[in-house]
Amino acid sequence: MKLSENAVELARRHNKVVFRDGDRVVKVFNDAKPSADIFNEALNGARVEAVGLPVPSVLEVSRIEGGEFDGSWALANRYIPGRTLYEAWCDDPDNINTYLERLVDMQIKVQSVKAPLLNRQKDKLNRMISQTKGIIDATTRYDLHMRLDGMRVEDCVCHGDFIASNIIVGDDGNLSVCDWAHVTAGIPEVDAAMTYMLFHIEHKDLAEPYLDLFCKKADVAKQLVFYWLPVVAAAELSRGRKKQEEFLKSWIYVYDYE
Ligand SMILES: Nc1ncnc2c1ncn2[C@@H]1O[C@H](COP(=O)(O)OP(=O)(O)OP(=O)(O)O)[C@@H](O)[C@H]1O
Numbered sequence: 366m367k368l369s370e371n372a373v374e375l376a377r378r379h380n381k382v383v384f385r386d387g388d389r390v391v392k393v394f395n396d397a398k399p400s401a402d403i404f405n406e407a408l409n410g411a412r413v414e415a416v417g418l419p420v421p422s423v424l425e426v427s428r429i430e431g432g433e434f435d436g437s438w439a440l441a442n443r444y445i446p447g448r449t450l451y452e453a454w455c456d457d458p459d460n461i462n463t464y465l466e467r468l469v470d471m472q473i474k475v476q477s478v479k480a481p482l483l484n485r486q487k488d489k490l491n492r493m494i495s496q497t498k499g500i501i502d503a504t505t506r507y508d509l510h511m512r513l514d515g516m517r518v519e520d521c522v523c524h525g526d527f528i529a530s531n532i533i534v535g536d537d538g539n540l541s542v543c544d545w546a547h548v549t550a551g552i553p554e555v556d557a558a559m560t561y562m563l564f565h566i567e568h569k570d571l572a573e574p575y576l577d578l579f580c581k582k583a584d585v586a587k588q589l590v591f592y593w594l595p596v597v598a599a600a601e602l603s604r605g606r607k608k609q610e611e612f613l614k615s616w617i618y619v620y621d622y623e
């Protein structure tokens with residue numbers, strides 16, 4: 366695909382730059398990103414669209430032709446006019462509870478849909494924990510794998526990165542969800558544990574209000590979400606984010622040996 370001269374940068378991360386280019390959003394990846402991950406993200410997007418969720422349509426995966434990013438792999442999705450739920454709450458902090466409610470309602474709506482063709486949550490978490498050799502010791506990893514072994518089998522759509530910057534409030538007021546790189550078929554409590562952990566990292570004061578609301582609206586015991594915190598914290602450690610390493614390590618113990 367070609368990136369036009371009018372493309373506007375929306376976000377820049379260590380392994381990609383996200384542009385709006387007319388009616389498309391184009392994520393341009395650097396060489397560090399395996400092309401299989403990019404095709405996987407596109408397939409995830411197509412699968413969640415196929416089960417009827419409000420998501421931006423996947424348009425294309427191809428290499429960029431010409432310009433600064435010539436040869437880089439890129440993923441194009443349909444642009445949804447609006448702003449993120451995160452931007453909306455930053456502009457209107459007095460109504461944070463309303464935004465949290467919208468986030469939780471949307472997360473429960475997404476989780477209520479079944480998508481057995483997605484990658485399995487349990488497999489993905491097991492793989493990620495196996496990748497923490499050198500960060501997490503073998504005994505702790507064993508406990509985490511054991512916990513995953515006992516996970517019940519369900520195929521609810523679990524976004525895996527359900528945060529306010531991945532929710533778009535359209536100009537028509539309707540919500541859509543973007544960024545399906547981490548979606549799996551699994552159990553909702555694990556997905557809620559992931560969001561709770563991400564709130565702890567980015568907006569600590571909202572972590573407990575989020576969990577209260579999720580558990581109330583989904584009628585899920587908090588203990589069931591807490592049960593998965595060691596597993597999601599360990600999985601997050603596999604991403605090699607040094608900044609949060611100490612915090613995440615303090616969450617990974619299944620048993621307290623002291
Ligand atoms: N289809 C879309 N329509 C409108 N805005 C979008 C769309 N896709 C992405 N955006 C905007 O671009 C931002 C970054 O996109 P996205 O969340 O997909 O990437 P990311 O957060 O960098 O991904 P990852 O979590 O995989 O690192 C979003 O927060 C949102 O503001």
Ligand SMILES: [Mg+2]
Nearest residue numbers: 530531543544
């Ligand atoms: Mg995102």
